[in-house]
Amino acid sequence: MKNLKFLIVMDDIKTINYKKDTTLAMLWAIDERGHTANYCQINDLWLKNGELHIDSQSVKTFKNPEHFYDLGEKATQKATDFDVIIMRKDPPFDMKFLYSLYLLEYAQRAGVLVLNNPQSVRDCNEKLFATQFAHLMTPTTVSQKQSHIREFISEHKDVIVKPLDGMGGMGIFRLTADSPNIGSTLEMLTQLETLPIMAQKFIPEIKDGDKRILIVGGKPVDYCLARIPAEGETRGNLASGGRGVAMPLSVRERELAETVAPVLMEKGLYFVGLDVIGGQITEINVTSPTCVREIDDQCGTQIAHDFIAFVESLVKK
Structure with missing residues (x-):
């Protein structure tokens, strides 16, 4: 496999959580698999005469919490200078986010592989998209x-x-x-x-955890992260104080993931977080799903590596 040039569109790298950030795991995997990466934020995307340009910086990442990245000088490049663009900007899904998806479609039309597919990210609201599988929901x-x-x-x-x-x-x-x-x-x-x-x-089973199932390249990861609510709390989200416990998928959870996966593949949604409580889908996260680091740490998986390997297979095609 030739060395690929990746662009990661994300939030300010200075603000990410070293211990938990999934995008950082992707950057490590890109480097460890022999590729190079540049970094930008959504305000660095711009059009000139119908071509997408990006004010980006080379980024080198390290497994050192005191010093986990180095950035090069910011320079302008055409989107077509990159082989792969990975969109990892966190919500809120506001007008700035929407415009960035429109701009990334210019790269896609010019032949750059953009993940997840910008049109599908735009179309598949994370709450509403789940209702396309209403028979699998509460x-x-x-x-x-x-x-x-x-x-x-x-x-x-x-x-x-x-x-x-x-x-x-x-x-x-x-x-x-x-x-x-x-x-x-x-x-x-x-x-x-x-x-x-x-x-x-x-769903009373929230006490057992709001389970994040990652679907990578159309295949469910064998372990999910059960986000168990703190005492006196209804929400299991880690950002709301939930505790993350990795565990193998149940038969039902695997069935849910395998039911949804073909639709995701058809839409070009290659890195997705399926949220399940009590064997019922609650949300389908397509913007910047997380929980890779927690599952890797507890189960010895290498989910980001699996994702970048899948991206390599797409480029080969």
Whole structure:
């Protein structure tokens, strides 16, 4: 395999968490497999006469928490100077994020391999995309109208409500039929009935963990990360204080992943995080899924290496 030139589009590298960052694992794998990498942020993408240009820096990474990267001088290159562009910018999925996906499509049309497919990232909202597999989910509704959400709460008694564009457990509330704050919670989340939100029947098995299943190149990783809520907390997200425990996939969890995987491959979504509670899908994360480091550390896997090997196979084709 020839040496490939990668561009990683991500958040400011100075701000990442050395112990947990999945993008850092990808950068290590790129280097260890003999390739080179450049780094940029979304504000470094720009068009000139219909061609995508990038103000990027070479990046060298190290397994040293005190000094884990070196950056070269920033220079402008055409997108076509790269073999592979990996989009790893974290949400929120705002207009800046959306514009960056439009710009990355210029690279894709020029023949550069861009992962995940920008159009599919744009199309597959992480909450709504899951509802394409409604038969594999807990009862779910999406609406901006209080009347519909209240009817859903009355029917199911115990529900989770959340925004469609959140991450890390942000904006997630648990409401029961007798909750005194239903009105104010829904007013806030729907921005006075102008913004749709998601409501899902509460799944008691959250106590056993909100399980992140990684699907890499259409194949589920053999281990998931169960994000177990802290005492007195409904959310299992690690950003909300959850504890990450890696464990083998159950038969049901593997079935869910293998059901979703062909659709992901068809859409060019090659690195995806499937969220499962109690054997039911809750979300499908396509922007910048995490949990690689925790699973690798606990199970001895090399998920980022597997992903970069898959990317190499795509380039060969």
